[in-house]
Amino acid sequence: xxxxxxxxxxxxxxxxxxxxxxxxxxxxxxxxxxxxxxxxxxxxxxxxxxxxxxxxxxxxxxxxxxxxxxxxxxxxxxxxxxxxxxxxxxxxxxxxxxxxxxxxxxxxxxxxxxxxxxxxxxxxxxxxxxxxxxxxxxxxxxxxxxxxxxxxxxxxxxxxxxxxxxxxxxxxxxxxxxxxxxxxxxxxxxxxxxxxxxxxxxxxxxxxxxxxxxxxxxxxxxxxxxxxxxxxxxxxxxxxxxxxxxxxxxxxxxxxxxxxxxxxxxxxxxxxxxxxxxxxxxx
Amino acid sequence: xxxxxxxxxxxxxxxxxxxxxxxxxxxxxxxxxxxxxxxxxxxxxxxxxxxxxxxxxxxxxxxxxxxxxxxxxxxxxxxxxxxxxxxxxxxxxxxxxxxxxxxxxxxxxxxxxxxxxxxx
Numbered sequence: 001x002x003x004x005x006x007x008x009x010x011x012x013x014x015x016x017x018x019x020x021x022x023x024x025x026x027x028x029x030x031x032x033x034x035x036x037x038x039x040x041x042x043x044x045x046x047x048x049x050x051x052x053x054x055x056x057x058x059x060x061x062x063x064x065x066x067x068x069x070x071x072x073x074x075x076x077x078x079x080x081x082x083x084x085x086x087x088x089x090x091x092x093x094x095x096x097x098x099x100x101x102x103x104x105x106x107x108x109x110x111x112x113x114x115x116x117x118x119x120x121x122x123x124x125x126x127x128x129x130x131x132x133x134x135x136x137x138x139x140x141x142x143x144x145x146x147x148x149x150x151x152x153x154x155x156x157x158x159x160x161x162x163x164x165x166x167x168x169x170x171x172x173x174x175x176x177x178x179x180x181x182x183x184x185x186x187x188x189x190x191x192x193x194x195x196x197x198x199x200x201x202x203x204x205x206x207x208x209x210x211x212x213x214x215x216x217x218x219x220x221x222x223x224x225x226x227x228x229x230x231x232x233x234x235x236x237x238x239x240x241x242x243x244x245x246x247x248x249x250x251x252x253x254x255x256x257x258x259x260x261x262x263x264x265x266x267x268x269x270x271x272x273x274x275x276x277x278x279x280x281x282x283x
Numbered sequence: 284x285x286x287x288x289x290x291x292x293x294x295x296x297x298x299x300x301x302x303x304x305x306x307x308x309x310x311x312x313x314x315x316x317x318x319x320x321x322x323x324x325x326x327x328x329x330x331x332x333x334x335x336x337x338x339x340x341x342x343x344x345x346x347x348x349x350x351x352x353x354x355x356x357x358x359x360x361x362x363x364x365x366x367x368x369x370x371x372x373x374x375x376x377x378x379x380x381x382x383x384x385x386x387x388x389x390x391x392x393x394x395x396x397x398x399x400x401x402x403x
Contacts, residue, residue, distance in 0.1 A: 192367030199387055227370040232363060232385035232392070 208239030333364025
């Protein structure tokens with residue numbers, strides 16, 4: 001691939017300061033500087049332009065996968081990661097590169113005003129180079145975002161299964177959020193494991209925090225209750241809100257084999273009664 | 284020849300499965316158990332499967348069969364100590380063992396069984 005003409009590089013080096021000013025101005029005009037300190041931005045633009053000039057000077061071609069571009073690539077990866085953490089979208093992250101186009105183009109236009117053929121060639125090279133760099137930024141930006149989303153999903157899954165001990169022999173599982181297959185599997189496993197570990201005879205599943213109960217959720221609940229029964233413990237479902245009770249009846253779901261209670265207090269009372277615990281007149 | 288021991292404890296029989304169940308062993312257990320129930324006129328059978336960490340549909344059906352044939356001979360079956368993984372597998376297989384009583388461990392199972400037998 002043809003490399004940039006020597007005088008292009010000279011022009012860029014010569015007009016270094018002017019380019020930086022125009023670049024920052026373009027970035028600001030496009031809103032790609034949100035939440036970024038002015039000082040940080042000017043540092044970033046200065047560093048990257050210097051890196052770009054260094055690589056171009058080494059005359060290593062436009063293939064940014066080659067090792068000569070290592071530092072520039074790493075710089076962009078760091079940049080897009082920091083943009084992702086600041087909550088920018090992919091457009092704003094990539095615009096860091098694309099905003100450099102206009103200042104560079106106008107610079108070349110004046111520089112090669114007497115040689116249109118060379119101007120076109122150089123513009124094409126610069127444009128292609130900046131596009132690749134921009135695409136690289138977007139790609140790493142997306143990777144960073146995906147990593148963040150994956151981590152959050154895992155954390156959510158862990159958060160969602162706290163099995164608490166209410167009494168000797170009574171466990172409670174407050175469910176919060178929608179139950180999908182994967183979650184209900186995790187929930188079921190951790191509850192069953194805790195039953196074995198603690199030797200609890202009664203488990204209360206509280207569904208106050210479950211927004212809706214559809215056929216799938218009901219099926220998951222039934223499965224969990226059956227598994228608990230197979231292990232030799234009893235299960236009480238509590239927190240059946242009026243709307244949920246209505247939905248269940250309207251859907252025609254048969255929860256006949258389940259013991260259900262309107263709230264956790266009632267369920268605990270029933271559990272204590274079954275265990276033969278006497279708390280006096282209050283209970 | 285490998286077989287699963289059936290111990291007599293008063294009016295109950297205690298079967299503890301300690302080895303990997305395979306189909307032949309399961310069939311022999313069924314035969315032995317029915318013989319023992321009729322010989323000792325036992326009132327209850329405790330089936331301890333706490334050491335069983337894997338089941339297939341055949342073993343699942345065997346447990347259900349043992350329960351119904353014991354009931355026919357007037358002995359209640361109490362399955363004790365089922366592992367979480369086994370319970371989940373049985374539910375996913377659709378073998379919910381209706382009519383089989385369960386308990387967390389042998390001690391509680393024995394307690395429940397004697398309650399049932401006293402108050403039929």
